[in-house]
Each structure stands twice: as C-alpha cells, then as structure tokens.
Amino acid sequence: MPPENSDKELSVAAIRDGTVIDHIQNEATFKVADILNLDTGEEVVLVGMNLPGSKAGRKGLIKIDGRELTLEEVNKIALIAPRATVNIIKGYRVVEKRKVQLPEQVEGIVRCINPNCVTNKQSVTTRFDVLESSPPSLRCVYCERTVSGADIILK
Template sequence: MGSEKGARREMSVSAIRNGTVIDHIQNEATFKVAEILRLAQEQHTVLVGMNLPSGKVGKKGIIKIESRELTPQEVNKIALIAPQATLNIIQDYEVAEKRSVELPERVEGIVRCFNPSCITNRQAVSTCFDVIASDPVGLRCVYCERVMTGPDIILK
C-alpha cells in the first residue's frame, strides 16, 4: 500500500500553486468571508466551494486565493465570523504552513456597535469590544456594554 502522502485524495475544489486556502469555514459564513477579503476585486484566481462535507463543522465552505496572503486585520475579521476556519499557506502546490484563526481578546475598530445611541455611533470615537465568548462569538462594547452575537456583529 502506498503512503498517505503519495495517495493524495481528490480535491473537490482544484489546486492552486501559491497562495492561501481558507478551510473549514462555517458554510453560511462563506460569502461573508469573500466579502471581507473583497474577492470581487481580486486580480488573481479565486476558487470558492460551499456545502462541502466536513466532520468538523457539518457542511463547510472553502476559499482558495492564488498569490495572496492575508493581513492580520483580515485574519481578525475572519475569526469573528468563522472562528473555526483554518488557514493554509500554499507554496509550490504544498501546504507550507497551517494555522487556525484566533479570536483576539479585544476587537478594535473593525466592528460597529449595534446600539444606535452608543458614543461610537454619535461621535468620532472608534469602537472597542471585549470578546466574551468564542462559539458563537460574543462581543461586549467597552463604552455602552451592549452585548452582540451572531447577526448583530456587523463588520465595518
């Protein structure tokens, strides 16, 4: 019998040579991740798969972007809406690096406060939230203490 490595399983979304694979995206978050990364404006090849079977998150989404790495800011945003996602850096068709996205303890500036009377919605004050839960993600505004989860979490 050949080694596991030699017997590469078939991919349901094809391979890229160099770039980033965002794997194990909760299915429903796939398009949001695409939006965060502004993939509609991407120059290089982008491959998106959805409704793929996954032991880890039920059905999953996957996004593959040729010749692109993610910024820390982008990774933080992905962590908020797809905390179980994994990032794979592809070099010369191989996985050169793999890591999970990590929720920071504090989220500054990238999420809007859901409370219309919050000072961050009325004055030029940037938002700041404590991350109080991870699955599902819960955020508490440090200014007005509004707690937000799921669809309340709107990225700027």
C-alpha cells in the same frame, strides 16, 4: 512540480502559492468572500461550499492564488467563521496551518448596535472586549452593550 493529486478537490484546485481558508461554516462562505473583497482583486479565487469533510456536516472553502491575509482580515474571518483554518501554500504544499483566533480586543472592525453609543455619535474607533470566541460574543468597552450572532455587524 505539483504534488500528485490525492483527492478530487485538490485535482481541480491546486495553487502554487497562496491561501486556503478551510472549514468555513457552510453558511458563512460568501460572507468570508465578501470580507476579503475578492470581487475587486485580480487573484484567481476558488470558492467551494456544501463540501463534505467537516465534523459539523458540510463546509465551505476558499482558495486564493498569490495572496496572504492580513491580521485584520483573519480577525474578521474569526468573527463570522470561528472554526475556519487558514493554510498558507508555498510550492504547492501547506507550509503553515492556523486556526483563526480572535485577540482579546477587537478594534475598528465591528459596529456597535447601540444607537446611543459614543462610537455612533462621534468619530470614535469602536473597541470590544472578546468575551467568547466560538461562537463569538463581544462587549463594547464604551457602552457595555454585548453583541453576538447576527448582531455582530462588520463595518
């Protein structure tokens, strides 16, 4: 049985088993949806934005029924929404809550913006050292170019 509705948000959007990505920076909400390719899947998805509740003002939130995220997906979310939390829902309850977190190195998911970088000339997998996680700042291990903000382009 679903728990009693504790607020309006939950009353319209309770899922039994799945994932809730919460505390997304409002502007990043649709980018997160994009990364997860939610438009091509079959899961029921609820996307909310301009929701109150974050200390930093309005927030975005995405609920995905029947799906857990891969580590690569969580790493990508950490790059564009570093304050997001990932809640695993089982039996209508939050059974696990994690803040997204970047590893020390990010491999294969970000493009280097230096056109002369070897990763743009040959088929070399990109690799960046994570200098800062929130907001994210990365340095290419091949050409040492540092990228942050809008320069972080996901492959």
